[in-house]
Amino acid sequence: MTSEISGTGRIFGRVGIWSSALHASRVDDAGGKAIAEALAELDELGYGTVWIGGSPTPRDAAAVVAATRSATVATGILSIWNHTAEEVAAAVSAIGPDARRFVLGLGVSHGPMVPQYAKPYSAMVAYLDALDAAEPSVGAGHRVLAALGPKMLKLAAGRSLGAHPYLVTTEHTAEARAALGPDALLAPELSVVLDTDLDRARTTARAMLEMYLRLPNYTDNLLRLGFTEGDFEGGGSVRLLDALFALGDVEQVTRRTRQYLDAGADHVALQVLTADEGGAGLPRAEWRRLAEAFGSEL
Numbered sequence: 001m002t003s004e005i006s007g008t009g010r011i012f013g014r015v016g017i018w019s020s021a022l023h024a025s026r027v028d029d030a031g032g033k034a035i036a037e038a039l040a041e042l043d044e045l046g047y048g049t050v051w052i053g054g055s056p057t058p059r060d061a062a063a064v065v066a067a068t069r070s071a072t073v074a075t076g077i078l079s080i081w082n083h084t085a086e087e088v089a090a091a092v093s094a095i096g097p098d099a100r101r102f103v104l105g106l107g108v109s110h111g112p113m114v115p116q117y118a119k120p121y122s123a124m125v126a127y128l129d130a131l132d133a134a135e136p137s138v139g140a141g142h143r144v145l146a147a148l149g150p151k152m153l154k155l156a157a158g159r160s161l162g163a164h165p166y167l168v169t170t171e172h173t174a175e176a177r178a179a180l181g182p183d184a185l186l187a188p189e190l191s192v193v194l195d196t197d198l199d200r201a202r203t204t205a206r207a208m209l210e211m212y213l214r215l216p217n218y219t220d221n222l223l224r225l226g227f228t229e230g231d232f233e234g235g236g237s238v239r240l241l242d243a244l245f246a247l248g249d250v251e252q253v254t255r256r257t258r259q260y261l262d263a264g265a266d267h268v269a270l271q272v273l274t275a276d277e278g279g280a281g282l283p284r285a286e287w288r289r290l291a292e293a294f295g296s297e298l
Helices: 008-012 029-045 058-067 085-094 097-101 120-133 150-159 170-180 198-212 216-224 229-235 238-244 250-262 284-297
Strands: 015-019 049-053 072-076 102-107 143-145 189-194 245-248 268-272
Touching: 015 072, 015 284, 029 049, 029 058, 029 284, 049 058, 049 268, 058 072, 058 085, 058 097, 058 102, 085 102, 085 120, 097 102, 102 120, 120 143, 120 150, 143 150, 150 170, 170 250, 189 198, 189 250, 189 284, 198 229, 198 238, 198 245, 216 229, 229 238, 238 245, 245 250, 250 268, 250 284, 268 284
Parallel strands: 015 049, 015 268, 049 072, 072 102, 102 143, 189 245, 189 268
Antiparallel strands: none
C-alpha cells in the first residue's frame, strides 16, 4: 500500500468513536453480529473514524473495515510486540480496495504488559523501517503512532500521519501540537461518561482509570504535566479525573471535546464508558445522543 491518505482532517473527521468492544476475534457469532450492527450504525451516524481500541489484531481491523462503508477505520493501538511488521503488512494488503479507508495505529505498549519490552523508541523505528520495506508496504501515509513524549511525537510527525495520544489533557494536546508542528495529524482519545450524577460518573471513570495508573508511560506523562503521586491514589483525584475525562451531560461532553479541538487537535476519538458495562460494551444509545449533539461537526 504505497499511496497516501490525503486531506487528513477530511478523512478522519472532527469526532470519532474509540471502543475496545470491536474485537471481532474475541466474540462468538452472536457477539460478532452485534458488533457488525453497531458498526453499520456508527457509519450511518456520520462518525468520521472508528477506532478499534485495546490491542487489536489485523483480523479485527479487516472485520471492522468489512462492516463499514465510509468511515475511516484505525487501530488504537496495535502493539508492535504482538505482530511482526511483515505479518501486519500482508494483512493490510489482504483487506483489498477498502484498505484505502484503513489507518494502522501503532504503539509500543507498556513494560509491565510485555515481557520482551526494551528500548521502545528504537523498536518503533525498526518496526517502521520494516513496514516501509515490506512488499507491499504500509507507508507513512497510512499509519499513526501512539505518542506521549517529545521523542515519540517527533517520530510520529516524521514517519507517519501523526499522533494518537491516549489518556491526555488539553494541556498535553497543546504541547503535542507544538511538538508535531502544524501539519501532522493530532487525534487524542477522550473518555466520556454521560452521567449527570458526578459522584457516580467519577466512580465509573475510576473503574477504567485504575489499571492505567499502574503503567509508568501514563503516570510519567501525567507527572510531566504537573500532577503528583497523590493524584494517583484511590483511583484518581477529582482534579485528575476532571482533567482526563468528559463527565456529565451531552452539553458538557461536547464542550470538553471542543476544548481539545481548540487546543490543537484535528480529531477527537471519544471512548464512551458506562457503569453497567465497565466500558466494555456497545453503548449505542450514547453514541446516538452524541452524534445528534455534534451534528454537522462530525
